[in-house]
Amino acid sequence: MKALIVDDEKHVRDGLNLLADWKGNGIEEVLEAENGEEAIELIATHRPAIVFSDMRMPKMNGIELLEWIFNSKYNCKTIVVSGYDDFEYMRNAIYYNSFDYILKPIDPEILNETLARAIGKWKEEFGGSVELEDREEDDTSMKAIKDYIFENYQSDVTLQDIAEKFYLSREHISRKFKQEYNETITDYLMKIRIEKAKELLTKPQLKVYEIAYKVGYQNEKYFSKVFKKYTGLTPNEFRKG
Known part of the structure; x- marks a missing residue:
């Protein structure tokens, strides 16, 4: 199992790392993030069972992170760790199904008791099926992602765009896509574009530069180079053949 600590203050992350009995509770790896945006990428990639989160953070705060986890239906238990005994924070923590709310400064006994209960609840709800569910979620x-590329092949689709849209790291997407489909995202996108171009080349009224633009290439020469690399023929040679 993995755990994630989300807090913009390093000394708080260090304190949680030091005070929690990770090994005693079966946690093999502890990840860290400085804000909600970093946390989303780590959650999507590593699937931690337990997420400790501060509430006041830059870029994406704790409430927004709890909302994202709740709506994404990830199999994890969230524990809020905050220096603010604030009704609005607590209300949102309850609404987004946070397991518990711990106040700073952190009491080691309360921390470890809460961690043990959260892990027990996680095992009860998800432990037996989490590996299968993770594989299914990856699939x-x-x-x-494959459908998104197919639907948007005419646009300037980049790996960064895909990563931001699906809240996954570029490395995770590249690795998993290659494992699943035995080709890179770049190769898949090129294949779609060239196959569409081959269809359009059967229409004599269309110029090569028009076809290039229709399948996502802004430069006719580059399109012709890619087309020849893929088919062994230039667009004009393919059209004549």
């Missing part, structure tokens, strides 16, 4: 994510 679903890659299918959604």
Whole structure:
């Protein structure tokens, strides 16, 4: 199992790392993030069972992170660690199904008691099926990414755009896509574009530069180079043949 600590203050992250009995509770790896945006990438990639989160953070705060986890339906238990005994924070923590709310400064006994209960609840709800569900979620994510590329091949689709849209790291997407489909995202996108171009080349009224633009290439010469690399023929040679 993995755990994630999300807090913009390093001394708080260090304190949690030091005070929690990770090994005693079966946690093999502890990840860290400085804000909600970093946390989303780590959650999507590593699937931690437990997420400790501060509430006041830059870029994406704790409430926004709890909302994202809640809506994304990830199999994890969230524990809020905050220096603010604030009703609005607590209300949102309850609404987004946070397991507990711990106040700073952190009491080691309360921390470890809460951690043990959260892990027990996680095992009860998800422990037996989490590995299968993770594989299924990966398969679903890659299918959604493949469909997204197919639907947007005419646009300037980049790996960074895909990563931001699906809240996954570029490295994770590249690795999983290659494992699932035995080709890179770049190769898949090129294949779609060239196959569409081959269809359009059967229409004599269309110029080569028009076809290049229609399948996502802004430069006719580059399109012709890619087309020849893929088919062994230039667009004009393919059209004549």
